[in-house]
Every structure is written in C-alpha cells, then in structure tokens.
Amino acid sequence: MESYRPPRLDREDAICPYCRAQGSLTNFPLYQRSPENVTPFPLNRMAAPRHPYLPLTQRLPDGRTTVFSASRCVECSRLLLWGNETLLFPPFSVRPLALGALRTMYASEVAQIEHAQLIMDLAPAAAAVMLRHVLLALCAPLGYSPQSNASYVVFLDGKLRGEIGKHSCETQRTLLKRGCVRNDVPLEPDTYDAHDDAQTVIALLKLIEYIAQTYFSGA
Numbered sequence: 466m467e468s469y470r471p472p473r474l475d476r477e478d479a480i481c482p483y484c485r486a487q488g489s490l491t492n493f494p495l496y497q498r499s500p501e502n503v504t505p506f507p508l509n510r511m512a513a514p515r516h517p518y519l520p521l522t523q524r525l526p527d528g529r530t531t532v533f534s535a536s537r538c539v540e541c542s543r544l545l546l547w548g549n550e551t552l553l554f555p556p557f558s559v560r561p562l563a564l565g566a567l568r569t570m571y572a573s574e575v576a577q578i579e580h581a582q583l584i585m586d587l588a589p590a591a592a593a594v595m596l597r598h599v600l601l602a603l604c605a606p607l608g609y610s611p612q613s614n615a616s617y618v619v620f621l622d623g624k625l626r627g628e629i630g631k632h633s634c635e636t637q638r639t640l641l642k643r644g645c646v647r648n649d650v651p652l653e654p655d656t657y658d659a660h661d662d663a664q665t666v667i668a669l670l671k672l673i674e675y676i677a678q679t680y681f682s683g684a
C-alpha cells in the first residue's frame with residue numbers, strides 16, 4: 466500500500482485532488498503589485514515593457530521565503546494554491562481509492578468516503594466517524610446482522626483478522642490502537658474520538674479499500 470502523499474508542484478504526474486485526473490495540472494505564477502510601481506497590469510502581457518508586479522511571496526520568521534503559485538486542472542477547471550512545492554489548497558489529497566463496484570453499488574457511502582478525504586487534514590476525528598459509518602454499511606452485505614450479539618467491529622475483526630495481518634505494521638498498529646477492528650475496544654459509528662488523527666483516517670481508508678477489493682471487486 467502506498468503511504469499518504471499529497472500532490473507536489475514539482476511532480477508532473479500529480480493527481481488533481483478534486484477530480485482525480487493525473488497529470489492534468491497547469492501551473493502559473495502569482496504576482497503582487499509592486500508598491501513602487503502601481504501601473505495597472507496590461508491585459509496584453511506581450512505589450513508590457515517592464516513587469517510592474519513582483520512574485521507573490523511571504524518571508525517566514527526563520528528567513529526562508531515562500532513563493533506562491535497556482536494551478537488549474539484542465540479536466541475540471543478548478544484551482545489549487547501552492548506554497549513553494551507544497552499544496553496549500555485544497556487542504557488535502559490522498560491517492561484515488563480503488564473501490565471497484567462500490568462506486569455504483571454504494572454511491573452514498575462512496576460520497577461519504579470522498580468527503581472524509583476532503584476534511585481529513587482539518588477534522589480527522591470527524592472524518593473517522595464518517596468512515597466508521599461506511600464500514601457499518603459495508604458489513605451487512607458481508608453477512609453481519611445487527612441482531613447478533615457482536616458489534617460490527619467484532620464482526621469485522623473476525624472476518625478480516627487474517628487479512629489485517631497482511632497490511633503494513635503501521636496500518637495494523639493504527640487499526641488496533643484506535644479500536645477500529647479490535648473487539649475489546651469497540652468503537653461504534655457514532656463515537657467521536659478526539660484522538661483520531663490523520664493516520665487513523667488513512668488506516669480506515671486502507672481497510673475500506675481492502676474490503677472493496679476483496680468483496681466488491683466484481684460488477
């Protein structure tokens with residue numbers, strides 16, 4: 466499994482965080498008006514005898530300088546803001562998830578997954594709640610009955626125990642530590658746990674992707 470990797474300006478194959486197109490970002494610099502020269506920037510750039518604007522920058526307390534730039538996605542026309550090579554807006558991206566038939570069978574849950582991805586950097590605990598709801602929804606077609614004594618967390622744990630072991634140690638540790646699949650610390654979907662962080666969200670996303678590929682890969 467790949468680790469969390471936001472797009473970077475210096476990567477030509479960066480994925481658009483809005484529409485997931487790859488290599489679709491067109492970059493352009495941003496300028497601020499020079500305080501010494503307030504000549505309006507001409508609409509016809511070729512006619513400008515001398516550039517009246519300065520690159521848009523911000524000097525940090527440690528002396529480094531951030532140079533801002535923007536990108537537009539040629540596929541979806543939406544804008545991204547960069548500080549040096551780092552994505553500033555929108556607030557996050559993860560690689561597109563391979564959700565197979567879930568995309569058509571569980572459109573509402575897929576929408577929740579994508580919303581959770583969008584907010585995971587700003588509100589990881591809220592994103593985790595959304596993803597636990599998705600996990601619960603996916604348990605029914607796997608054979609889980611709400612009437613059974615076990616919680617869906619216990620059910621998932623039994624269903625996936627062997628498979629969870631195949632994940633990277635980091636993912637395993639996060640899932641177990643956060644009680645995502647462990648029966649002695651069951652977290653029900655409505656539980657808001659302020660300790661859930663981005664790593665928890667990533668672990669939940671990986672688990673959902675694994676379930677999608679294992680149980681929902683066909684049409």
Ligand SMILES: [Zn+2]
Binds near residue numbers: 481542
């Ligand atoms: Zn796009």
